[in-house]
Amino acid sequence: MEEAEEILTNLGKQMCHKFEVVDVDLNLLGKVAGENAISTENMPRTRVSTKDGYAVVAHDGAKIKAVIGVSLAGSVYNGVLQPGQCVRISTGGVVPEGASAVVMVEHTICTKSNDEGEELEIQIKDHVSDGTNIREPGSETRKGETIVRTGTKIGSAEFGILNAFGIKNIMVYKRPIVTVISTGNELVNLDCEEVPVGMIRDSNGPQLVALFKEYGIDAIAGGRVSDDFECIKEKLSQSLKQSDVIVTSGGVSMGEKDNLKEVLLSLGMTIHFGRVMMKPGLPCTVASGQIQIDGALPTLKIVLALPGNPASAWVCSQLFAIPLVRTLSGYVKPRHTQMRVRLAEDIKLGDRPEYVRAYLEDLGNKQCPVAHITGNQISSNIGSLVGAEVLLMLPVKLDGKEYMSKDETVKAMVL
Amino acid sequence: MEEAEEILTNLGKQMCHKFEVVDVDLNLLGKVAGENAISTENMPRTRVSTKDGYAVVAHDGAKIKAVIGVSLAGSVYNGVLQPGQCVRISTGGVVPEGASAVVMVEHTICTKSNDEGEELEIQIKDHVSDGTNIREPGSETRKGETIVRTGTKIGSAEFGILNAFGIKNIMVYKRPIVTVISTGNELVNLDCEEVPVGMIRDSNGPQLVALFKEYGIDAIAGGRVSDDFECIKEKLSQSLKQSDVIVTSGGVSMGEKDNLKEVLLSLGMTIHFGRVMMKPGLPCTVASGQIQIDGALPTLKIVLALPGNPASAWVCSQLFAIPLVRTLSGYVKPRHTQMRVRLAEDIKLGDRPEYVRAYLEDLGNKQCPVAHITGNQISSNIGSLVGAEVLLMLPVKLDGKEYMSKDETVKAMVL
Numbered sequence: 001m002e003e004a005e006e007i008l009t010n011l012g013k014q015m016c017h018k019f020e021v022v023d024v025d026l027n028l029l030g031k032v033a034g035e036n037a038i039s040t041e042n043m044p045r046t047r048v049s050t051k052d053g054y055a056v057v058a059h060d061g062a063k064i065k066a067v068i069g070v071s072l073a074g075s076v077y078n079g080v081l082q083p084g085q086c087v088r089i090s091t092g093g094v095v096p097e098g099a100s101a102v103v104m105v106e107h108t109i110c111t112k113s114n115d116e117g118e119e120l121e122i123q124i125k126d127h128v129s130d131g132t133n134i135r136e137p138g139s140e141t142r143k144g145e146t147i148v149r150t151g152t153k154i155g156s157a158e159f160g161i162l163n164a165f166g167i168k169n170i171m172v173y174k175r176p177i178v179t180v181i182s183t184g185n186e187l188v189n190l191d192c193e194e195v196p197v198g199m200i201r202d203s204n205g206p207q208l209v210a211l212f213k214e215y216g217i218d219a220i221a222g223g224r225v226s227d228d229f230e231c232i233k234e235k236l237s238q239s240l241k242q243s244d245v246i247v248t249s250g251g252v253s254m255g256e257k258d259n260l261k262e263v264l265l266s267l268g269m270t271i272h273f274g275r276v277m278m279k280p281g282l283p284c285t286v287a288s289g290q291i292q293i294d295g296a297l298p299t300l301k302i303v304l305a306l307p308g309n310p311a312s313a314w315v316c317s318q319l320f321a322i323p324l325v326r327t328l329s330g331y332v333k334p335r336h337t338q339m340r341v342r343l344a345e346d347i348k349l350g351d352r353p354e355y356v357r358a359y360l361e362d363l364g365n366k367q368c369p370v371a372h373i374t375g376n377q378i379s380s381n382i383g384s385l386v387g388a389e390v391l392l393m394l395p396v397k398l399d400g401k402e403y404m405s406k407d408e409t410v411k412a413m414v415l
Numbered sequence: 416m417e418e419a420e421e422i423l424t425n426l427g428k429q430m431c432h433k434f435e436v437v438d439v440d441l442n443l444l445g446k447v448a449g450e451n452a453i454s455t456e457n458m459p460r461t462r463v464s465t466k467d468g469y470a471v472v473a474h475d476g477a478k479i480k481a482v483i484g485v486s487l488a489g490s491v492y493n494g495v496l497q498p499g500q501c502v503r504i505s506t507g508g509v510v511p512e513g514a515s516a517v518v519m520v521e522h523t524i525c526t527k528s529n530d531e532g533e534e535l536e537i538q539i540k541d542h543v544s545d546g547t548n549i550r551e552p553g554s555e556t557r558k559g560e561t562i563v564r565t566g567t568k569i570g571s572a573e574f575g576i577l578n579a580f581g582i583k584n585i586m587v588y589k590r591p592i593v594t595v596i597s598t599g600n601e602l603v604n605l606d607c608e609e610v611p612v613g614m615i616r617d618s619n620g621p622q623l624v625a626l627f628k629e630y631g632i633d634a635i636a637g638g639r640v641s642d643d644f645e646c647i648k649e650k651l652s653q654s655l656k657q658s659d660v661i662v663t664s665g666g667v668s669m670g671e672k673d674n675l676k677e678v679l680l681s682l683g684m685t686i687h688f689g690r691v692m693m694k695p696g697l698p699c700t701v702a703s704g705q706i707q708i709d710g711a712l713p714t715l716k717i718v719l720a721l722p723g724n725p726a727s728a729w730v731c732s733q734l735f736a737i738p739l740v741r742t743l744s745g746y747v748k749p750r751h752t753q754m755r756v757r758l759a760e761d762i763k764l765g766d767r768p769e770y771v772r773a774y775l776e777d778l779g780n781k782q783c784p785v786a787h788i789t790g791n792q793i794s795s796n797i798g799s800l801v802g803a804e805v806l807l808m809l810p811v812k813l814d815g816k817e818y819m820s821k822d823e824t825v826k827a828m829v830l
């Protein structure tokens with residue numbers, strides 16, 4: 001399993017990253033910065049008050065100060081403050097020239113006001129030192145500083161800071177083009193009303209397209225193809241022209257109709273592995289090859305040929321396809337976040353590392369969340385995927401350790 | 416904090432859930448089932464082989480069996496098997512009538528074949544019992560069984576099973592209509608080239624719209640409004656007509672321009688809280704009211720009036736707005752998943768529970784991930800949001816416990 005992951009990681013690194021400059025709009029979300037975004041100005045740009053109160057000359061000795069103006073957020077006081085004077089200021093207001101601190105309104109008393117109730121003089125209750133309640137220019141971000149690093153995924157936070165600095169476009173990693181194809185003579189279209197005996201609807205295709213969509217990739221729905229060698233070869237050849245990565249399901253077991261590996265070899269691709277010691281997903285196959293299209297320079301393309309059982313195809317996609325596609329999309333951390341969870345029941349261990357679908361129950365602050373298995377884990381059972389929040393990462397059994405017990409903790413991938 | 420969360424949870428429950436019937440297509444992803452989806456047929460529909468091998472009559476006593484046909488996935492053998500006969504079968508193939516087990520090809524020897532190399536007789540190496548390597552009809556899902564429960568979020572897995580059963584539409588929770596509004600005289604539009612002294616670009620608005628989008632909600636960008644009482648009132652009145660939830664930023668502190676609470680009261684809304692003991696986000700305000708529009712029956716609307724500091728607005732949205740909107744969208748678990756993380760450094764505790772932005776470093780299988788703080792956590796520092804993967808949930812300080820130390824573990828919300 002580790003070997004398989006390493007092979008895929010290396011393949012991902014060998015593929016050329018592509019970049020594109022895009023506008024800073026909502027379509028940017030989920031993409032990865034391909035350059036450092038640099039602040040265009042200090043943040044804050046001027047000295048700004050962090051409190052509602054009075055801007056004062058901290059060390060002028062005066063306990064009583066004349067209120068000579070107002071500086072509110074969005075409305076600046078342009079004069080220069082002299083000793084003995086102060087300016088009423090609000091949070092976010094620009095601190096006037098001459099002022100060295102802001103006294104919170106709670107620490108002052110109004111000692112004189114005019115007929116309209118406007119304060120003319122205030123008294124400061126306590127000593128205040130220079131810089132109090134003032135954000136200095138550039139204290140949060142200096143002009144020229146990197147605000148979003150290459151390799152950072154642009155979420156709402158990063159989107160916000162780009163907007164705060166008025167940055168209008170940014171270079172990002174171009175996402176790979178992924179095509180999903182289902183193979184199998186037994187497959188019929190989803191909209192088939194009366195499925196003949198021995199046939200099933202192709203749910204793998206839509207399911208995997210949906211999985212990629214959950215991770216921000218608009219995969220191409222490549223449809224289905226029979227088990228026939230020539231048909232698969234034709235389908236793959238066509239799809240390789242338009243795709244960086246192809247994900248297929250079916251046709252990789254040891255049966256007589258399992259032609260996919262032969263097709264991959266006939267296309268001049270190298271099969272890196274055709275079997276992974278994992279459950280589900282034993283026949284999971286990965287191939288790559290330099291594919292030349294229309295006389296252009298050959299480019300590296302990857303085919304993930306996954307088993308046809310729906311649980312296998314989905315779990316293998318989570319384990320291999322998503323990290324690969326994220327790597328190609330520029331993610332520094334392409335893998336799922338992992339956490340520890342507590343088992344709600346005894347689980348028998350097997351000869352292969354097993355990825356068990358489970359949902360979580362949160363028992364409050366003190367403990368790990370408790371993981372409950374989502375029903376029959378047979379790889380053909382598509383129902384075992386429903387409601388899954390994590391994949392438990394069960395180790396192989398050892399002599400004397402054939403079970404993991406209720407309340408033991410185990411690592412899990414957050415889906 | 417718990418009180419605030421409880422108030423919001425209750426408000427969410429009071430608001431009417433709305434439902435709609437939608438097609439099972441990629442737009443369904445992220446919506447929550449508003450009805451149980453029921454399987455329309457057994458899965459598998461017929462007896463199906465789980466292995467490549469031979470379908471046999473398990474107890475016919477014959478060690479040598481005549482191969483009388485083939486049953487492949489997608490190509491059925493329609494005869495009835497008699498004792499002493501067998502049918503070659505592939506994984507997923509329909510088990511013929513009369514057969515009671517499938518023997519794996521590895522457990523057989525071909526004892527006679529014709530001139531074209533097709534096997535005519537095989538020998539079974541070991542005893543096989545009834546039912547071996549056969550999936551019974553309905554063994555995974557019985558016809559009439561619930562395949563996706565009300566309240567389940569439709570992800571790729573759920574999407575797959577709906578497709579597998581040919582289900583074409585489903586009732587889901589209608590998502591609430593959310594409008595995001597920024598308040599403040601100091602705000603200028605994002606596309607402002609030369610921002611005047613004392614003014615800042617309105618990044619909160621786009622940032623919160625982006626945050627909702629990350630969680631699948633296409634919030635309405637309501638733009639910005641000055642701090643003027645009447646302007647805010649007009650803006651909110653208009654927005655309440657088209658929204659279930661309004662999220663504002665700014666105008667909720669104690670300053671003289673902080674008119675938002677007064678506006679909410681003047682609109683006949685009830686303020687449930689106007690201050691939360693949390694950091695950042697102390698002035699976070701929640702109001703609700705039965706709002707009547709154009710003579711229709713009054714309906715409950717909620718306004719989340721968040722602080723104007725970007726870190727506060729974003730963190731409060733994560734803590735309050737997202738769970739609320741998820742509740743209204745039908746989520747059974749509206750809150751963020753929580754996990755335990757290990758601190759990479761000492762952290763000083765404060766008088767309020769604090770939500771500290773951090774990113775994770777995974778140290779492999781044995782330990783909790785290690786959490787590193789994302790820079791200066793002052794609420795005005797939008798940069799403190801960049802790269803955050805979790806919100807550390809720091810408790811308040813106690814006598815004798817003013818710090819959390821490096822390597823202590825703390826709960827964190829996964830963003």
